[in-house]
Amino acid sequence: MTIPTRRQLMAATALLAAPGIARAQPAWPDRPIRWIVNFPPGGAADILSRSLGEWFGGRLGQPIVIENRPGAGGLLGADLLAKARGDTHMVMMSSAASHGIGPVLYANIPYDPLADFTHLHLVGTFPSVLAVGPAFKGATLADYIAEAKARPGEMTYGSGGNGTLNHLIGQVLARAADVQLTHVPYRGSAPAMTDTMGGQIQSLMESLPTALGNLRSGRLRPLAVSEAERSPILPDVPTFAEAGLPGVVATNWFGFSATAGIPASIAERWREEMAAALGSTVVRERFAAIGVRPGTLGPDGYTALVRDELDRWRDVIRVGNIRVD
Numbered sequence: 001m002t003i004p005t006r007r008q009l010m011a012a013t014a015l016l017a018a019p020g021i022a023r024a025q026p027a028w029p030d031r032p033i034r035w036i037v038n039f040p041p042g043g044a045a046d047i048l049s050r051s052l053g054e055w056f057g058g059r060l061g062q063p064i065v066i067e068n069r070p071g072a073g074g075l076l077g078a079d080l081l082a083k084a085r086g087d088t089h090m091v092m093m094s095s096a097a098s099h100g101i102g103p104v105l106y107a108n109i110p111y112d113p114l115a116d117f118t119h120l121h122l123v124g125t126f127p128s129v130l131a132v133g134p135a136f137k138g139a140t141l142a143d144y145i146a147e148a149k150a151r152p153g154e155m156t157y158g159s160g161g162n163g164t165l166n167h168l169i170g171q172v173l174a175r176a177a178d179v180q181l182t183h184v185p186y187r188g189s190a191p192a193m194t195d196t197m198g199g200q201i202q203s204l205m206e207s208l209p210t211a212l213g214n215l216r217s218g219r220l221r222p223l224a225v226s227e228a229e230r231s232p233i234l235p236d237v238p239t240f241a242e243a244g245l246p247g248v249v250a251t252n253w254f255g256f257s258a259t260a261g262i263p264a265s266i267a268e269r270w271r272e273e274m275a276a277a278l279g280s281t282v283v284r285e286r287f288a289a290i291g292v293r294p295g296t297l298g299p300d301g302y303t304a305l306v307r308d309e310l311d312r313w314r315d316v317i318r319v320g321n322i323r324v325d
Contacts, residue, residue, distance in 0.1 A: 028266055029089055032063040036092035038077025040070045043189075044209040044290065045093045045254055048123060051286045052256075055277045073163060073324075074098035075106065082111035086261035091270070093123065094257040096165050100309030105163045105317055105324060113310065118258040118267050119303045121274040122295030124287055125251045126208045127227035128169050129237070130157070131220040135199040141223045141243040144203070148179035158184045158192035158204040163324045166205040168313060169226055169250045171320045173205075173240065176247040196220060207252050208233070209290040226250045233291040253309075255295070255302050271298055 035053055039045040046068065053064035069077035074097035081092045099113040130141070138144055148155040159166035162185045174181040184201050186192040189210045196204045197219045204211075204220075208231060214220040215234070222237045228249050230239055240248035256274050258267065277283050278294040287294055297305060316322075 028269075029060055029062040031089055032065050033060070034090045035064050035066050036077045036081055036090070037066055037068050038070060038074040038092065038095070038098055039068070040188075041068050044126070044207060044252070044292070045095060047209070047290065048254055048287070048292065049093045051283060052123070052274075052277055055280065055283060056273060059273055059276075072106070073102050073161070075102045075109065075111075078102075078113075078117075079110050081257070081259050082116035084259050085116070087259050088262050088266050091120075091256065091258045094119065094255045094306075096251075096253050096309060096313075099255070099257075099306050100253075101163065101165060101168065101313045101317075104310055104314040105322070113306060114303065116260050118260055118262055118299075119255060119306060120258060120267060120270045120299055121256045121278075122297035122302045122305060123254045123256050123274070123278070124292040124295050125227070125253045126290075126292045127225040127231055127239075128166050128205050128250065128252060129208050129211055129215070129225050129234070130173070130203060130205055130223045130240075131196065131211055131215065132203045132223060133196040133199055133201075133220060135196075136202045136221075141238070141240070141245075144223055145177045145179060148177070148181060153180040153182055155179070156182045156184050156201040156203065158186055158196055158201045159206070160189040160192055161185050161187060163317075163322060165250070165252060166207065168316050168320075168322070169248070170205045171316060171322070172250060173245065173248050175319070176240075176245045193220065209292060212291060224248075231291050232288070253295070253305070255306070267299070 035049055037045050037049045049066055053066055057064045069080055074095055077092060078098040081090060084090050103109050103113045157170050167183055170181060170183055189206055192204050193214055195201050211220060215222055222234060224240045224243050225231050225237055226240060284294055
């Protein structure tokens with residue numbers, strides 16, 4: 001039997017200690033994935049998450065468990081993930097609410113929207129729509145602004161609550177058009193739409209996927225959408241910019257985030273899987289049906305988006321002196 005030399009033993013030891021050689025990497029995922037949705041069932045975040053969850057479950061070989069954790073404008077669900085630092089089996093649908101507005105709206109927020117997360121991919125974007133009910137007799141955004149100028153403070157618009165993105169877009173609209181609009185906050189989108197359709201308020205600012213059914217039925221009439229381009233699902237509705245207000249451009253966005261501290265290899269696997277999902281026909285068709293554009297930004301681009309949105313909405317909140325209940 002040949003006895004190895006000291007040099008051979010040292011080389012073998014170094015080889016065994018090398019990453020990926022000494023020990024087989026544990027299989028991942030090796031248990032179900034908890035997917036946090038920080039909004040109630042039935043909304044855009046929930047619909048998108050469940051569509052993607054079906055895709056990932058088949059690809060990853062483990063169930064995707066959708067866990068709705070609404071509250072405090074999306075902050076409760078985000079805080080749950082932030083506190084699970086390093087958990088490789090927990091992700092969330094991050095959003096403008098939890099990572100762009102809430103952190104600059106609420107005092108003493110319990111997490112850092114950048115440092116406490118690994119932002120992996122922009123999932124999708126969609127506009128908000130300014131819609132009117134039967135209480136408003138005009139046909140265009142110009143008519144709406146003219147009436148608001150004629151009756152300062154009497155033109156009302158509803159939203160799903162104080163400090164929501166739709167509330168803030170209404171503030172951007174009022175400033176750009178130099179009119180006084182009275183915001184009427186509701187506890188959720190459904191009652192705001194009901195009161196608009198019933199004539200209790202003249203208008204509302206609402207996310208397109210949420211308002212789409214009532215827009216299609218004619219119970220709400222759209223005047224303008226908030227993105228830079230027209231929505232493919234409402235091709236006849238102008239953008240605010242086309243209607244003469246180029247400063248009113250705001251996008252609802254959802255992204256995909258894990259907790260801070262996960263291994264780079266797992267973050268990269270998630271990025272690859274999300275890119276594949278968003279490029280697939282089945283996911284794109286589901287998104288298109290509710291007016292959502294698939295996201296194209298990877299980790300760096302999505303993280304930069306979050307940072308930019310924090311700066312933007314911080315300024316709007318400060319100038320509008322916006323407070324939450």
